[in-house]
Amino acid sequence: MPAVATRDLASLIAEEAAMLPADKQSSVLDYVLFIKQQVRLEDETEEDGDAIWERLLSDPKKTARVAAWAEEAMKEGPSEPLDLSKL
Template sequence: MPAVATRDLASLIAEEAAALPADKQSSVLDYVLFIKQQSGAKIEPEEDGDAIWERLLSDPQKTARVAAWAEQAMKEGPAEPLDISRM
């Protein structure tokens, strides 16, 4: 794909993402970073490793969803007792 088409596509993606609510914009960025990582492209150092987790865990909506999931999982309990010998 020529550089001009890529720039136009990137601009279109940015415009569409800007029209979304903030939490959805964050999801778009997460997806783009995921695709970038899967393609073998280098992720910028500030978005590498721990920095990605720090950004994700500092998002109250994401942590609220994880907390809700954990609370539900605790209510349901384990499907079977934990057997350390099977780990």
């Protein structure tokens, strides 16, 4: 896609998003960032799986929500003892 068309499209997306409530604007931005990340991951086909995980897990933005979830889960405790035969 030519750069001019991309700018026109980006302007149109921004104009449409500006008419949405603030929480929906945030959702649009989150989706755009998600798509951007997916494209970047597709472009990194040369990077092996371990390197991708290392990069993702070393980013505090990406791990903060998982860490918060894990803390909450640990406070609640297990619902039943861990049964390794079920894994």
